[in-house]
Amino acid sequence: MTDLGSQRLKDRVALVSGGLRGIGLACVERFLAEGADVVLTDLDAPGSTLAEETVGRLGQAASYVQANVTKAEDWDRARNLVAERHGILHILVNNAGTDLTGPVESLTDEAWRRIMSINVDGVFMGTRAFAPMMAESGKDVKGGASIINVSSIMGLVGMSEVSAYNASKGAVRLFTKGIAIEFAEKKMPIRANSLHPGFVVTPLLKEGFQRWVDSGVAEKAQDLVDMVSAKTPMGRLADPTELASAAFFLASEDSSYMTGAELVVDGGWTAQ
C-alpha cells in the first residue's frame, strides 16, 4: 500500500509557472508540504518585494526564476536553472494565464494575440522546454512524470463576452490530449492532464471583477461574487487550495493511469 501520510512527493522536483499568485502559489505551497522541491516562475523581478518575501517564506526547497511564458529564451533559462540545481523534473504545472472579456467585435488584434500567447503559447513552450528532461526523470517514478495544464471550465463550455478566453482554454484542453497520446505511444513516461477550475478566489478573478465594476456591469465586486455563488450548485467560489489538492492528485502516484483526462473542480457549474 502506498504511503498515505504526508511527504508523498519526497525527492520529486516540480516547476509551477505563475507561481507567485493564486492557484499557482497554492500548488507551490502544497507540493512543498508534500516534500517536493519546487521552482516557481513568474513575471516579477527576482528582487521585487513579492518574489523575495514569497521565496523567503517558502524556504530552502523553493527557488524562483523570472520568466515570461511567451518567450522561448525565458523557458530556456528556467530549464537551465532546473538542470543546474536539480538535474531532474517530475512535475510541470503550466499555470500562468490571463483573462480577456468583452464583445467579440470590440476585441483588438493585440488583445487577442496577447491572451493566446500567454494561455496557449505558454503551455506549448513549457511542454516543449521540459518534455525531454521529464521523459528521463519519469523513468524512476511510478506512472511517470506529470504535466498539469491549467485550463478552465471556460475550456469546456462557452460564455458570452468570454470568447477569447474560451478559445485559449479550449486549446489547452486539446493540446493536452494530443501530447498525452503522443507521449504514451512513444513510451515517454510523461502523463499529461488538464485541470478545469470553476470560479476561484484569486487575484486574477478579483482584478477581472473589478474591471467589470469599472465598466458598469456591476455596482460592486461583491455583487459579482454573490451572482457567481448563486449560479454554482455548491453555492460558493473555490479556494485556491481546492485546486492545489487536485493538482497534487495529478502529480502523485495515485493518478498513475490518468493521462489525457480532464479534472474538473467547479462546484457543479458544468453539471447543470
Add this chain to the structure above:
Amino acid sequence: MGKRLEGKVALITGGTSGIGAGTVERLAAEGAKVIFTGSNAAAAEKVCAATGAQFIRHDVCDAEAWNALMAQILEKHGRLDIAFANAGTESGDSNIEDITIEGWNNVIGVNQTGAMLTVQHAMRAMARNPQGPTGSIIVNSSMNAHRAMGNFVAYSVSKAAVIALVKAAAVHAGNSKYQIRVNAILPGVVETALISNLIEKSEDPAATRSAYESLSPMGRMAKVEEIAGLVAWLSSDEAKFSSGSEFTMDGASTAGMNGV
C-alpha cells in the same frame, strides 16, 4: 496529512471482487469504516479478513431491501459519509439485434436502477448526517459511456445513463443547499479477475490480452488499486469542490480518435 478518511463511514456496493474489493481495501487503509455489499459470501469473507470491513449481503436492484440496509448501517454508525455505487454486470448483454428483453432488463436493472437506488439512499442518509448534510457519492461509470461497444448495448447505455444520474443528483444537492458531492468515474479496461478469466478462457489468450492492452496508448490495462486511488481522492476532502463531474482514468483510451 495522515489518513484522509479517518472517522468516515463508507458504503461500497459490489465490494466482493474487482474494483469494489480494491476500493474496500484502499478506503479502509485510509481510515474509513467500510461496509460493503454483494452476493458472494465466500469472496466477501476474504475481503473482510484482509481489511476489517463489514459485509452485508444485499442486491442493489432490490428497492425494498435498501431500507433495511440503510437502517442497519445508520443504527450501527449513525452516519454515512461516502457511497460508491460500484455494483455492475454485463450478464445477458448482447448487440442491438440479438439482445433479449431479459438480458436488457438485467443489465439496466443492476447498472442503472441499482446505481439510482444507491445514490438515492445515500443522499437521503447523508442529508441527515449529524454534522449537517455532507458527503461524497461516487458512481462507477465507464469509458464505454463515450465509446460504445457493439456487443454490449445495454452496458454502454447504462454507463452513459449514470453520468446524467450523477449530474442531476449533484444539481439537486446544490438546490437543496447540501454539501453532498456526486461524481462519476470512467475507468478504462481494468485488469480485474473477471477480465483475467476472459483472457484465459479465450481462444488465443495472448492476442486477447494484447487487444485489451492496446485500447490505451499507454499499452496496458489499469490496475484495480489505481482506480481505487481515484475513488479515495474523490471520497476525501481533497475533492471538496468537485461535484457533477466525470473523472476519466483510462490511460488516454478516449482522448484520441477511436481505433487509432
